[in-house]
Amino acid sequence: MNERTHHAQSTRCTLMCLAIATMMGVMPCPGAEPSVDGFVDLQYQPAPVDNPLKGLVPYARPAEGRFPHTMEFNYLPLSKLMVEENEFRWEAMESLLDDIGSRGHHAVVRVYLEYPGRENVIPDFLVRGGLKVHRYLNTNTAPFPPKMIETPDYSDVQLRKALANFIAAFGGKYDGDPRLGYLTAGLLGTWGEWHTYPRTELWASKEVQTEVLQAYTKAFKTTPVLLRYPAGENDYHYAPTKHFPFGYHDDSFAWATRVTPRPEDDWFFIAKMNRADLMENWKQHPIGGEIRPEVWGCVFDSPSCAPEGQAFADCVNETHATWLMDTGMFRETAAKPRYQRAIEQVGRMGYEFHLAAAKVDAAELQETRVSVKVENRGVAPFYHKGWKVQLGLIDPVQGEVIEQWPTSWRLTGIQPGEGPTTWSTTLNLKAIAAGDYVVALSVPSNIKGGVSLRFANQTQDNDAKDWVSIGSLRIQP
Structure with a gap:
């Protein structure tokens, strides 16, 4: 097993172990307790230097x-x-x-x-x-x-x-x-x-x-x-x-x-x-x-x-x-x-978005509430409107995105040096089969074949290319 594969599998296991949200309320693992508000911290690493528009x-x-x-x-x-x-x-x-x-x-x-x-x-x-x-x-x-x-x-x-x-x-x-x-x-x-x-x-x-x-x-x-x-x-x-x-x-x-x-x-x-x-x-x-x-x-x-x-x-x-x-x-x-x-x-130029923490609630059987805290560690905001933030579920075994949801979240206006911005939305899970999934976030390019925006997170691209993993979800039969 090479270093990258080992790192990806280790991170995936950690995310699955955290069980930030499950449909049956599985408890998080020892040593990975969420904060009082239910958010779990996500680790930083520098974003790729070839992020778009910078x-x-x-x-x-x-x-x-x-x-x-x-x-x-x-x-x-x-x-x-x-x-x-x-x-x-x-x-x-x-x-x-x-x-x-x-x-x-x-x-x-x-x-x-x-x-x-x-x-x-x-x-x-x-x-x-x-x-x-x-x-x-x-x-x-x-x-x-x-x-x-x-x-x-x-x-x-x-x-x-x-x-x-x-x-x-x-x-x-x-x-x-x-x-x-x-x-x-x-x-x-x-x-x-x-x-x-x-x-x-x-x-x-x-x-x-x-x-x-x-x-x-x-x-x-x-x-x-x-x-x-x-x-x-x-x-x-x-x-x-x-x-x-x-x-x-x-x-x-x-x-x-x-x-x-x-x-x-x-x-x-x-x-x-x-x-x-x-x-x-x-x-x-x-x-x-x-x-x-x-x-x-x-x-x-x-x-x-x-x-x-x-x-x-x-x-x-x-x-x-x-x-x-x-x-x-x-x-x-x-x-x-x-x-x-x-x-x-x-790499210090322009924006650098870090997903600082995430929470996936399991309030109801057929939907879940996803919240993310995002901060800008760069020197400038993101200036382009129209870039869409989307959420998805990844099959961690196959490394495939099995479902995607659009959001109303926007990257514009998130200034560097300010506190995190909190995004929240509810996902409908009625059509999702039972199983264990990784919850992930992606911002695809606005041009054909373009480079997606990548985040300053250790879990960027770990489970699927252009997706940053933020938590896990278990859907029971």
Whole structure:
């Protein structure tokens, strides 16, 4: 018998011995007494690092086996999606979402209007209509060589109208699409990152920015949208963002994230979040971003290559980051020490749900009441609506789920650092044959072939894949 099999059988025996609930009221075993309220504690172990909708995010189609992940990122130029003022072609978006989804992953997407080294990304109908385009050598590409870029005149009336039309159509088509995990606002600035540095005179006005923010607010009610820069009322370059329902992405993560004593670092992410009074925004809206290219991979070394005060773990804790684009852990196979530190530190990102205790009552012959206490040990909540929590009975001998019940339980709103949330529901057992069963809980993926949400419990996957065992039930003839 291998170690995993032994552990699974031992845990199963413990659960069966506990007899949290039986139809005939079997007493729990000595040493496994439930608490006064009838709940039995469930043991913690770290949840898998590749839980859905969190963690490190490579560019689409990464090499296999480099680092666990459940999301992929890619850009699309606006010219691929918009061909006339009110004519859109979604083939490129569909191809991207279907390709990423074919690997059971969710997509993180950004649409852009300018990108160093790329041409013809502005819809041709705008250029033909007289849109002014500035062509110049972009020197803000470190650590890569400077490249030519085409920046549109963001004050152009037709461009502004086109952006509003596109965002409305984009939201109408894709808001709430389960394949789309997160959307970064994009559209304005280099790489869609809302700046034209060092050519700041070409940057969009606050009026144009506000138009884009308002359009996204109206078009996307379900899919989380993230902005690059938080801005307060008196920000010199940016329109105020606090009252818009968006998250934020720090694209210089572990490099220019945390506050420093130097005045010239006032553009760092946390400094801007503080000035905009947005430090609590993570409780409702996600924080994402990208690990800065200069520290790809080596940010997880010991010692880390991150600048002083910008350690990855500290940045995660202070920003409450849920996901980060990264190339460092995907461009080559990491040495074991780097890989292990990455697993430990990335595992702290986003949510981590632990089922702390469970109780299965046997009040009536043909039904039972199931209650679970769930806590969030991560740094952020779960932001996506529509993920269904279900209960099931598992035949412990065959390892098969023989019955399932939907619940009204929801993962959204369970904040880290707060006391456990108690879920309760009643299961109808009239159709269940006599026998001994494991009571279990599961949260299946919202996309075909996707990764189910796994809990930070020792009994996760012990009796059936994607199910966490929470107790036992004996149904007498």
